[in-house]
């Protein structure tokens with residue numbers, strides 16, 4: 380499809396760095412390119428002072444690289460929300476569109492979108508939008524399948540890259556802000572048992588791994604006992 384740009388690499392490195400150590404393979408997977416393509420690009424990013432590579436600690440964004448990554452992520456997430464709110468896109472349609480548009484809008488356009496949307500904190504999938512100053516709001520969250528059994532779990536975000544997953548989640552009302560009861564997994568690697576809006580649902584493990592949130596403070600075992 381489209382050739383990944385420098386900004387795509389910076390976003391991939393930023394997101395990998397947030398999850399721990401980065402390998403060229405992580406980057407290759409996120410960007411969707413081969414390992415040799417990553418090595419070549421990494422040399423270029425080092426020359427441009429966007430990335431530094433340390434013999435012991437590996438691949439890191441420089442402050443300049445980090446700023447650029449956060450600006451691109453900000454544009455991406457603002458565009459997604461703009462498309463949903465103002466242009467009537469569905470939430471599963473906006474990620475690919477934003478992947479393209481994020482490289483082309485001007486700072487003024489970005490500012491006007493933010494204004495029009497009332498300087499929002501989250502995109503349609505629940506991802507936090509970095510501030511104009513390039514600060515990423517901190518969100519405490521865990522993947523759904525690691526929640527304590529019989530807890531009440533509030534969804535904060537869903538991974539946004541797969542339209543099929545988002546359609547599936549929406550059909551089950553698994554949206555940011557929704558509270559679900561988590562009852563653990565069926566034996567032999569089966570689905571997860573959850574209750575959404577009073578309805579029991581067998582949730583596919585692959586989907587459960589893409590849903591993030593936090594255990595609701597008032598929704599521990601006390602709340603779950605009703606079921």
Ligand SMILES: [Zn+2]
Nearest residue numbers: 459474477539
């Ligand atoms: Zn997206």
